Amino acid sequence: MQRKEFRNLITVDEAKNLFLNLGCSYTSCPILIENSEGSILNExxxxxxxxxxxxxxxxxxxAVKARDTYKSSESSPIKLKLVYPSVEPGTxxxxxxxxxxxxxxxxxxAIPEGSDAVVMVEYTHVESDYLYVYRPVYKKENVMSVGSDILRGQKLVKLGEKIRQRDxxxxxxxxxxxxxxxxxxxxxxxxxDELVNPGEIxxxxxxxxxxxxxLYSAVKEVGGTPHMFGTVKDDWLEMRSILNKAVDECELVLTSGSTSAGSGxxxxxxxxEEGDILAHGINIMPGKPVVIGKIGEKVVIGLPGNPTSALMIFKEFVAPFIKKSLGDMKSYKIDRIVAFAGSSIRSGGRHQLLPVGIIRDKLYPADKGSGAITTLSQADGF
Known part of the structure; x- marks a missing residue:
């Protein structure tokens, strides 16, 4: 197949603006509350x-009537008749x-009808069928009133908010x-063609x-619902079939590999062929061979095949796009620190995402190359 050149590379800012203006719809679905943490509420x-x-x-x-205890003291307790049975939770x-x-x-x-306060057991003494109270209590003392925590009709979580553990x-x-x-x-x-699923020989x-x-883990981390469609060989018909299946079933499709300008x-x-390419290539290193396109109303993003490049491009562009699509931009914050370069860093003249390690207050390049899997796992940031 004939080699095809990259189109004009777009800048990082142009790529971010393109993602900002792209639309990607979500669906609404019911979920059990124990599985809902981190989800964006749609009601x-x-x-x-x-x-x-x-x-x-x-x-x-x-449980007593508070007014019955007003004259009690340690030297002069009041005497109340005990009634039975005692009141236990759930009864x-x-x-x-x-x-x-x-x-x-x-x-x-539950507080029985007629009573309006509770005397702590420490301030009482039981003798036969009588209770001696050594300290007065005021009305509603040691009582939590109906609706005092949450009132019927009170709004708990708002549309568009992220569900937290406390919610x-x-x-x-x-x-x-x-x-x-x-x-x-x-x-x-x-x-x-070279890919094999983990667990195989x-x-x-x-x-x-x-x-x-x-990518499955990265999508899940930012609130998306990932679906793996497996590996596909470098075969036109097979690749087109899997891509169309993913487009039919998902709102956003991420591919990795086969996005450069090589003949293969x-x-x-x-x-x-199936839709429109909005951009092919970003002036960034690593991760230049990125494809941003649409098939129908679905967004398709082609990421580089190198693991480090794919994940760094995801973090830089795709993660905020997923957050934006879910209406959750305010929770997508990149932690930034100020540090000094511990060694000289060469620039290739392009916007560069450089994995670094932090030792004390200095940064050192931790880049083993975009093809190295350990580059990001051993880095503290980029």
């Missing part, structure tokens, strides 16, 4: 109940408390079993597929 969630749903005791002690109080009465109650149990507790406390979240299906395809000239798994690179030609 407003309000409480359907009061929390707590009843007045409850905050202490082990005795309905059997008795209404009248003037001069008290009932034993456990932490978390899941709120949702569970109000009886919510599932929520509707935004879902962006991202298809992942690795290309190359390698033959001479073969290597294990790295990009499918690293055909993925970008298929993207061009």
């Amino acid at each position: 407003d969630i309000s409480s359907s109940i009061n929390v707590p749903p009843f007045d409850k005791s905050l202490m082990d002690g005795f 309905i109080p059997k008795n209404e408390i009248s003037t001069g009465e008290a009932v034993e109650i456990s932490t978390g149990a 899941i507790g709120l949702l569970a406390a109000t009886g919510k079993r599932e929520v509707h979240v935004r879902k962006l299906n991202v298809g992942i395809i690795s290309t190359g 390698l033959s001479m000239g073969q290597i294990y597929d790295t990009n499918s798994y690293s 690179d055909i993925m970008y030609r298929i993207i061009e």
Whole structure:
């Protein structure tokens, strides 16, 4: 096949603007709350109940009428008649408390009708069927009132917010079993005759597929829903078939490999045949052979085949694009630090993403080349 040159390389800023203006739709789907952390909510969630749903005791002690205890003291305790049975969590109080009465109650149990305070067990003494109270309590003391934590109708999490661990507790406390979240299906395809799936036996000239798994994890980390479509040989018909399948099932498709301008690179030609190429090549190192295209309304991004290049381009361009598409740009923050170069760094005249290691307050290049898998795993940043 004839070698095809790169189109005019676009700058890094032009690439970022292109991604900023690209549209990528998401779907809405229900998800169990225990699986929802990190997802973007696609609905407003309000409480359907009061929390707590009843007045409850905050202490082990005795439920009383507060006014019955006002004259009590350590030297002159008041005497109240005990009623039975005691009140335990999860049970309905059997008795209404009248003037001069008290009932034993456990932490978390419902306050019986007629009572309005709880005396801590430490300030009482039981003798026969009578309770002696050595300290007064005020109305609602040691009582958590109905709805004092969450009111019925109170908004808990807003549309477009990311669900955090603390939100899941709120949702569970109000009886919510599932929520509707935004879902962006991202298809992942690795290309190359030399690729073998992990777990299989390698033959001479073969290597294990790295990009499918690293990109799967990277997509998941930024809130996308990754789908691996496996490895595909450098065969036009097979590659086109897998690409179209991924486009049919996903809103965004990431391919790796076969995006350069060599005679054996055909993925970008298929993207061009099936849809439109918006850019082919970014003036950046590593990661120059990037394809940005659309097939119908679906976005297709061709990443370089080298693992380090693929992941660095993902972090620089694709991750914020996925966040933007999900409406979650505010949570995508790149941690930046100020440090000194510990050695001279050569520039090739292009925008460069250089993996570095940090020793004390100095940066040192940690670049083993874009083909080295350990470049990023042993780097502290870039």
